[in-house]
Amino acid sequence: MSSAIEAELLPLTSEDGPAGLSVGAIALTELARRFGTPLFVYDEEHLRQRCREAVSAFGRDNVAYASKAFLCTAMARLAHEEGMLLDVASGGELRVALRAGVPADRIVLHGNNKDENELRTAVSARVRHIVVDSFDEMDRIERLHAAGDLPPAQVQLRVAPGVAAGAHESIRTGGNDSKFGFGLADGVADAAVRRAAASSAMNLEGIHAHVGSQVLDARELAAGAAAVARFAAHAGVCRLTVGGGLGVAYEAGQSAPTFAEWARQVRDAARGAGWNGEVAVEPGRSIVARAGMTLYRVGTIKRIEGVRTYVSVDGGMSDNLRPALYASRYEAFLPRSPRSSRPLRARLVGKHCESGDVIIDNAALPLDLRVSDVLATPVTGAYGYAMASNYNKLLRPAVVFVRNGEARIVVRRETEEDLLRLDMDSAPDGVVIPSGVGRLVAARHPGTA
Incomplete structure (x- = not known):
């Protein structure tokens, strides 16, 4: 063009x-x-306005900023100031959010392979909930709880609803063939609900799913919401989170749904599938892109x-x-x-x-x-x-x-200097790194050609 x-x-x-x-x-x-x-x-005003639009569409306790899209302490603080929860996907992201002053009960922890240190930190800090992704993760939570010094973890279970959406195969996450979540089609999600509900180490509060990213048709997100809403209603939980995925226009001629349109479609789909409670979401790209x-x-x-x-x-x-x-x-x-x-x-x-x-x-x-x-x-x-x-x-x-x-x-x-800060092999004797130079230049070693 x-x-x-x-x-x-x-x-x-x-x-x-x-x-x-x-x-x-x-x-x-x-x-x-x-x-x-x-x-x-x-544009800070743009960031704040998008946060406000999302909170207005879904409610203060039903929308979390997916910080993987862009995170620093200033961004975490801004999203919190504008009423959003924070969704973090690692111990590092959790630390940034806490350092920004975001209360732990306004943070949710994601990740398909959380280690014990990440889980211990999250449970100790009393984050709002942990999105549990596998039976191995349940094993880790139960081991930590059995040690006797941690309270039960508030958890949602991530399910793979068999609905995949998104602009590229690598960002379609809700299908049956996915590294994320418990599958609905093979009955694994049912088994996960039974185990979490029976465990003294977990308080099962909800079901979570995410079908993909950079979705420009809200009907695709609604289809994913309907699939997981049916399961959530069957499981008898009190919370339903349908993830993020709302796309943005990157090129001329593209358009994306508004937060209000997204909210209407996923709520209607969830109600049509038998879910009568609130619907929570986790936008990231659509806030900051x-x-x-x-x-x-x-x-x-x-x-x-x-x-x-x-x-x-x-x-x-x-x-x-x-x-x-x-x-x-x-x-x-x-x-x-x-x-x-x-x-x-x-x-x-x-x-x-x-x-x-x-x-x-x-x-x-x-x-x-x-x-x-x-x-x-x-x-x-x-x-x-x-x-x-x-x-x-x-x-x-x-x-x-x-x-x-x-x-x-x-x-x-x-x-x-930052590039060398983690390098444990110090410079040999006789090598000089001149200061005030735009690039690193090592002097020739004495006695070498």
Whole structure:
């Protein structure tokens, strides 16, 4: 597409002005100058508004932010301030949530392979509930309880309802062939309910299911809700959680249901299946994706006559793994001229030593794109920083929140010293790492060629 970037893909406070596109009343080019690139920029007002919309649609005790989409202490605190529970999927995520000041009874713990340390921490802290995923996990909970120093764990059982949804096979989680949950089709979920209900180590309060992610048709989520609601009603539990999965628009022409529409469809489906209680959900992507974008700086433009043009930026698969992992698609634009048409077709790539380090395979870009330009990819607020890595020893980017003309760093950019901090093999005698240098350079060992 050669038209300008669509406003529906940009954060809510985006405005075009003399300095180009601004978010939170700060020009993106100014943020790149101040904080460097690659840079994750989040519109804090957008984040807060999405949290409020979710709470309004489902209720304060029925909606948990799925923190795996993007988590730092500032994000955990923001979601809690706006009335959301927090859904964490590891001991590390649990620690971040607690450090942010989120009360343990506003946190739920997920994960298909929780170890005893994670379970002990969660039960000791008295999290709201643990979503139990397997009989082996029940064994671990019972061993911990038998030791005598932990109360019974509040639990929901995750079931695989035989309904799978989502934009890619790797994010379809509710089918019969899944690493997650107790299967409905083979009777395993029934056995799990009987065991949990009879165990002195567990207080069974509910049933949980999640059918997939990046779902753009609420009817697919409703089908999953109906399947698990029938089982929850049969099991006689008091709580039903139907997970997350609500998708977002990543490209022009896409659209996604509102929280209100999602709430109506899953509630109607659950009631139609015999469930008369509340329905809880766990949105993540739909809270943070559009609120965030990534800023890069163009370093190389390579034109291969009769083949294609490559545009290389200073990040890549280390800050956005989704295109390589899920064949995810994005758009890009120049913040200095967001209204420009984009007739240039190019492969937007990163700086990693991988041919598959592709951010956008067939990106639409302005004809006046040049080296040193700041380039933005919108809708990267979910699973960008969360999946970031140090491949090729690149530094993970900084994250800034912007609001009302103020920008604050909520995650600092990594340094080269950070890369060496966990390395236990100290430098040999005679090797000098100069300070104040933009990259690590080791002096030659004495006596070697």
